[in-house]
Amino acid sequence: MTANLRDVPAPEASSTSLLTDMYELTMLQGALHSGVADRASVFEVFGRSLPASRRFGVVAGVGRLLDAIESFTFTDAQVDYLHSARIVDDDTIDYLRSYRFSGTIRGYAEGECYFSGSPLLTVEGTFAEACILETLALSIYNYDCAVAAAASRMTIAAHGRPCVDFGARRAHELAAVSAARAAVVGGFVGTSDLEAGMRYGIPTVGTSAHSFTLLYDSEEEAFAAQVASLGPGTTILVDTYDIERGVERAVKAARAAGSELGAVRLDSGDLVAEAFKVRAQLDALGATTTKITVTSDLDEYAIAALGAAPADSYGVGTRLVTGSGRPTAALVYKLVEREGPDGEMQEVAKFSSGGKSTVGGRKWAGRVLDEAGSASEELIISARSEAAGLAALREAGARPLQVDLVRDGVIVEEHRGPDALAAAAERHQASRDELPYDGWRLSEGDPAIPTRHVDLEGRTPQRR
Template sequence: MTPTQHAALDPTSPSTSLLTDMYELTMLQGALHSGAAERASVFELFGRRLPSSRRFGVVAGTGRLLEAIEEFVFTGAQIDFLRTAGIVDDTTLDYLREYRFSGTIRGYAEGECYFSGSPLLTVEGTFAEACILETLALSIYNHDCAVASAASRMTIAAHGRPCVDFGARRAHERAAVAAARAAVVGGFVATSDLEAGMRYGIPTVGTSAHSFTLLHDSEEDAFTAQVASLGPSTTILVDTYDIARGVERAVKAARGAGGELGAVRLDSGDLVAEAFKVRAQLDALGATTTRITVTNDLDEYAIAGLGAAPVDSYGVGTKLVTGSGRPTAELVYKLVEREGTDGVMQEVAKFSEGGKATVGGRKWAGRVLDTAGTATEELVLSAREQGEALGALKREGGRPLQVELVRDGEVVEEHRGPRALTAAAERHRAARAELPYDAWRLSEGEPAVPTRHLELDGRTALRE
């Protein structure tokens, strides 16, 4: 049984259909009554601008969205709720009972970098089918792209030292699972969250907290117990009391079990100064292979400040799962094309003042590289046909960025599951490496590359 079939038959299943704003369904009701619900439509998910201080964004949440779309069905219990609460009328409820997304979704492959105006998703279907996916798509992408973008900045600052997600206790329990996945897209290598480990195949890490040390009658007893349970290669938290004594006792406990201590963790104080002192102490004790990992409210700036210190890895919590001050990617989902009464597709756009206008028409995107392989601009092309758009992108020197994610309602399998997450992390490393040096700066500034919009007319000629 497929996830969709299971969700449809089991009223206790994790259907995603009510993870939405009410107005999605009231718009559907209005469109059903006006006769416009079945008009072919094209929606795009994009950001008008990058969040302040971000020089590039990272696409994340793709795999989660695809799973959520498969589970976007209306169960009997949900239909009963909508009827009892008076949300929509019987005609709309009849439509929702049979709802399945049967359209096509294209988008940036997960892990790609993106910029202002980048069409991260293009959703094609009837208005009824595509409209009610808006809130679901935005909630997943706005969260996951924000976390992945923060994670990317942190791994830039880490200069190759591993970063681990320790944010489970700093977020909603389900958001923490999503954040762990998004962090891997941005370059993190492991998580403390076991649900994320089981669901997405992410390596999990963790040993003990201060409470474990405080539980025992002495620090020596606590360290001996930990080593006996987890082995000498464990990581011991050494700053419950005096750090220097803690380091000495941790090394002694590991050697008493016949091995060398794997790592010590520092979670308080002046981390730079303490890291130097601990490294010197470990070396003096002959524990030259024992590593140092640091935690304690780290962000990309704190990690950068530790760059010269003898630190081997970082555990990041609050600032990771909250997007390091940018908890949303500020993405929107807008109708850009719809079928007219004559059956011909027509461009539509919002012309509001105050920076909220949109660009009508279906978009295709490419990244233009110079001869050295460095990105120089994001090219966003308005065109009706994919073949015309790809030809124009090729002439402009653009690397196509969009891939097919859903085809006639069926998810393209390669874009979900643990292997898709691994591919997304690898894709991000490659995409980030294409960006100019300014993209790697942590200071505030303009996007690393500008976005250029072009329109393709009927004679396959480009005009700005």
């Protein structure tokens, strides 16, 4: 029997609890059955190494994660699905009916740069509570951090010229919204995606595509119609036919409306050469205030190549929303500490070969600055208490990096919303400015600063 599409219940967008892997819930079931689900546990999100060609990472997705955790509850429809599909047993379903995270989460503030081993998130709660957040946290952070890192490299290459997200048509429709937000963290100033504009307060940008010009019987008619509708300050796409004629007609259409044209957009050809030719033509026409925006499969390297050209802004699509060749930040979510049978917290670690082992124990992170205010190392302290960890960071002259995101189940509101996004963008600029110059290079190489790990307890987790 085939169900009509109208008979299939729509997904419940208000809940994020099934945006997860099945094994999160089967692990929960096993822990509930054996009686260890309530053991206090500490999980950590980190990257074993930076992706190739990334000399620093960028923390992004904090606000999105907090929104997702708030919505991480199991609705009646979701519970019915888990029961009918026999995903977990009745005892586990009873636990999930009343699930709400009541633990504490600390992490790097959004916009901070990070490095190998940096504890981006520290999630504390019972095993049952914290375990099932793994997939959600990683799916948000791995994508958003990758896009923000790509955006940061692009804005470095742009040398202060504005970059705008044009990637909506090159990604899943919801991923595009997330990418627009992450791009702002990395330094972008706008997006073409209206959902991102409404949801996150990001300035939106856009005028017309080639199809608009092709709709009319002549290019002159198309440009006149656009100016009449959007005003002479609009941006006109001038390469549907011949660029030189397009520029002349665009300037003429704006002047007919009583003003100079705002900008022309180039979307094809040798962008460097065309930008020089168009600038010279605009100046010869007296349109010295008309700007040039460049699009067409840009990435950080193409933007760097345009550095000497008279382009005024860049629109970036595919390479932005795919992390410019690094679509994931390669972050993991691992248990590093848990309550033992005696009630004491015990450090735990993974001993796998092939570079997949982990460093156990709760960690406190800071960035050491030299006398000139330039970052010299990422310092990670393993300590049993916050007081001891922070004291060690202060003694080393390190700037603490972790902040409270969730306290006993209550979200710290300053870390989400439009104001938080603007603060994250400012924070990233300041964090990136602390890095030594070599850390800004686009080529492959060592991380911008080294990471040093100090274990105050001298503990060694045991193989069990």
